[in-house]
Amino acid sequence: MPTNTNLKTQTNLETNIEEIRRQTCYSDDLIIRKVRVGADSYPIKIALLYFDALSDEQLIYQFILEPLMQESVSMEGRQQSELPELMMDSILAVGQISKFDSLDSAVQSLMKGCVVVIVDGYTEGFIIPMAGWEQRAVAEPTNQTVIRGPKEAFTENIHVNIALIRRIVKSPNLVMKSRTIGTMSQTNVSVMYMEGLADKDVYEEVFRRLDSIEIDAVLESGYIEEFIQDETFTIFPTIINTERPDAIAASLLEGRVAILIDGTPHVLLVPSLFVQFFQAAEDYYHRADISTIIRGLRYFALFIATLVPALYIAITTYHQEMIPTQLLISLAAQREGVPFPAFVEAIIMEATYEILREAGVRMPRAVGQAVSIVGTLVIGQAAVEAGIISASMIIVVSITAISSYVIPEFDMSIAVRISRFFFMGLAAAFGMFGIFIGIVAILLHLTSLRSFGVPYMSPVGPFNFGDQKDVILRVTQRKMNKRPSMFGKLNPFRQPNPRRWKRT
Secondary structure, eight states: OOOOOOOBSSOHHHHHHHHHHHHHHHTEEEEEEEEEEEEEEEEEEEEEEETTTOOHHHHHHHIHHHHHHOOOOOOOTTTTHHHHHHIIIIIOOOOEEEEEOHHHHHHHHHHHEEEEEEETOOOOEEEEOBBOOOOOOOOOOOOOOSSSSSOOOSSOOOHHHOOOOHHHHOOOTTHHHHHHOOTTEEEEEEEEEEESOOOHHHHHHHHHHHHHHOOOOOOOOOHHHHOOSSSSSOOOSSSSSEEHHHHHHHHTTOOOOEEETTTOOOOOEEEEOOOGGOOOOGGGGGGGHHHHHHHHHHHHHHHHHHHHHHHHHHHHHHGGGGSOOHHHHHHHTTTTOOOSSSHHHHHHHHHHHHHHHHHHHSOOHHHHHHHHHHHHHHHHHHHHHTTSSSSSHHHHHHHHHHHHTTTTOOOHHHHHHHHHHHHHHHHHHHHHHHHHHHHHHHHHHHOOOOOTTTTTTTTTTTTTGGGGSSSSSBBOOTTTOBBTTTOOOOBBSSSSSSOOOOOO
């Protein structure tokens, strides 16, 4: 494998071309186009190098080759050192152009879709961005859909994603800083924040963690997330990811920091709080009362998805006196022929559901959904008729599975599903006492977490009364005139003087 040798550009054109070919392992898709320009008495040899699949050949011909071949460049009466400036100022019809004097820089630029222009007799060449690979167009979000709101989602192209954010936030204070991570993949990673809103300590900590990453390739935002997260041994996500530009724009205006990775439509957002995983972009597009009701429904679904199976196990196993007589008789009749205790029933059904869910995701899209739905119905009905599982357990597992999908963020939904098994085990061993112990343990764990130095459970723990306007309740836009105190310390006011419309 060729290694970087930090070779300087030579004056001999063929020597430079051969070294670039050697560093690219003599790949067949490296295109080398040689042209002669200038007067016949003093022709100048120029070589254009680019990768076939990465650069747009039509743009290369229109903005580089055609101007070069139509221009009569004569060096008679000129100094040879004037040619680079002449090409940059008068010949090459491109917006972005830079010089290079190292062949290693030329090879790295080739891998990014740039065109490398080398002139015979000169130790400097030109790098011209001409990326032209096929890419997915901007489409609707696939995971974070809304009924009311923008229908645009991020793509795999980081430049498109940056443009989507800048189109929403048209402020000169929106700063973008880039990094290249991955010795092999050379992945572009950009950090965006609002100057004057974002805490300097936070975005400098983001840069420090990004610069400390040593890996050969970054293929998705999950690679970066694992390297920069505060806590490793936790099932709860401490960095949120989204595919919605409007959600990123709103968070930037609160003082958070966004991390964009080339090649993935998911953008990371830091710091991230627990309550943020239960907020959706659509909450701010509906009226405040409607959004509050929907948000309260999400927290109720969190309770169901986490604790209902455990409560069923604890009550039916240890605390039958808590069940009304008629319901207790009905449950006893259902479980008369079931050979397993409630805990084993729940484990069997929960594991079966997780298998069917995973199979539905991995199978071809045309049959995956049908298999997961039909499989659940058939297996559940057959298990009840065979006397292996009680009908009441089917109801409990079904409502629990549905409730887990009410949570807007998929990463938090996974954490809830894992914690469900933890509570089921405690309920089977200790009843209601075990559930209360589990709740205390989970709360202690959550309060110990940090996301880039910010307490994970804020503004609930530590409690901040002023920030309760956007936790479970969502007050009107007029009353949300201040940014969250954890982020907007530099400029706390959104609306310095909110006005009310008065009826005349």
